[in-house]
């Protein structure tokens with residue numbers, strides 16, 4: 161199978177980079193092809209802006225959706241975006257590897273979504289959700305946190321993981337991916353920022369890497385998370401079951 165790992169961390173010796181390296185080794189050893197998009201190393205520009213478009217449909221006002229669609233139709237998409245789309249198209253499974261920064265993904269990964277998932281090419285009104293462009297492909301988040309596992313949950317100090325990951329996981333579902341349960345590597349801060357004993361932390365982080373590598377061996381057989389699809393909504397986009405409930 162073909163795997164794409166999108167790595168969003170500025171430091172090549174970080175725990176995130178170690179997770180990416182371990183995933184690459186485990187997957188390659190079992191005969192898979194692995195491609196890595198290392199967004200910081202590649203200098204990926206996450207800021208969507210008019211300067212990326214060389215053949216503007218309207219030079220006087222930058223309307224992102226219009227320029228994306230026009231650039232796609234006229235084959236003038238920015239080269240870095242074209243390269244990322246090609247990697248996604250070749251992948252059977254996409255892994256997004258990132259640290260939790262301010263209760264969400266780092267800005268570089270959010271900007272990768274903004275720029276790479278091009279309106280008109282990657283999604284259109286009826287080419288979304290369970291009829292999305294990437295239907296048949298799988299996606300999984302591998303997320304590191306600073307806070308310990310006990311601090312995550314409804315009302316807990318660190319927030320609820322499913323809520324914090326919802327925008328990115330729902331966007332992947334919007335694009336047609338089957339989204340698998342995230343792999344969370346809690347309390348991943350090394351470099352003196354950990355909460356516990358340093359040796360114990362090192363062992364735990366190594367164990368996390370082994371757990372992740374073991375999971376990857378069977379990731380193609382996992383059942384995806386459940387998200388609503390077109391059959392779940394009425395013409396106005398309301399949930400059919402909720403619309404039935406919300407009668408007054």
Ligand SMILES: Cc1cc2nc3c(=O)[nH]c(=O)nc-3n(C[C@H](O)[C@H](O)[C@H](O)COP(=O)(O)O)c2cc1C
Pocket residue numbers: 169174175176177259260261262263264304305306307318348349350
């Ligand atoms: C800008 C920034 C924001 C952060 N926000 C959070 C957060 O919201 N929740 C959390 O648990 N950890 C947070 N952290 C801690 C990182 O998640 C943690 O340091 C990282 O996962 C460790 O992996 P690394 O060694 O690969 O950087 C934040 C760190 C930074 C630099």
